[in-house]
Amino acid sequence: MVFTSTQRQDLTEGFTANLVVSASVAAYGSVLGLMAAQKGLTWYQLLVMNLSVFAGSAQFVMVDMWLPPLPMAEIILAVLVINMRYLLIGASLNPLFRGTSLSHKALFMHLVADENWAMTMARFYKQPTTTWFLLGGGICVQSAWCFGTLLGHRLGAVITNPERYGLDFSFVAVFTALVFCFWKGRQDVLPWLVAAVVAALSESLMPGKWYIVCGGVAGALAAALLSPRGIGND
């Protein structure tokens, strides 16, 4: 494959933009690696899981449920529910992927995580951005995830309690630091308010990660149904 200079540059910039948050990803990876070793997963099973599933919170639930005899159907169902937000995240990437081939989409979509998605969309709103920026970020997050989990599996967790160092907060911090790039103007006030309230309420009422789907859909529905020019006005 021959890279154009824009592709190469976006790939590199995507990688470096995600380096800091990837340090937290690796720290949490080492906690998962330790858990997985205790549950009897081999290092190569864990590596294949990282490379193929590549979803942090879903993998924590998988390893948590990892008791013989393996409840395969229950685990897969739990993963489906936790990762339901990727349906929305995938949909929201539509403008970025405009004009790309099906094989390009199929290849690049695998390495989409919350962190590199947010980084990419924030940049996309400010300057011309290609899917290579997304891929560069995905490679960074995936590498950190594999490095952290395998380290934790072989040597034990590097940091047994990441919360002590505020590392759990790094995910909130990176999304918050990007929030103004997503702001498009007054038409966002109501959708954002609805999203915030619905996400907070559903987080306290529902298990797992449903709150992201509920908040995201409710906020976007508010934008769709209540246009700035009046209710139901197309």
Next chain:
Amino acid sequence: MTSQSGDMLVWLTIFGAAGVTYSLRIGGLLLAERLPKTGRFKRFMEALPGTILLSLIVPAALAAGPIGWLATLCTALCSLKTGNVFLSMMVGILIVAAGRWYGF
């Protein structure tokens, strides 16, 4: 799980989980292409990235307690003033880390 059937179950579980996750990622993208690009659908899709991001932030920030609220506010203000994502992020993490260190 050392038996051959047990090993098989391990791989089926991993690849099953990978299959549903990948289907959601690519499914969302392909589904969005088929939606109309006008009117309400357009407004829905344009608002979606922001509302997802907010849904990722708000419950987690609320759960982080008073020190987390302060950190979220400072991260947001720093980002608004400087536009520097790295700096804004570090401000938030350091406030939470310092707060926990001193037992808040």
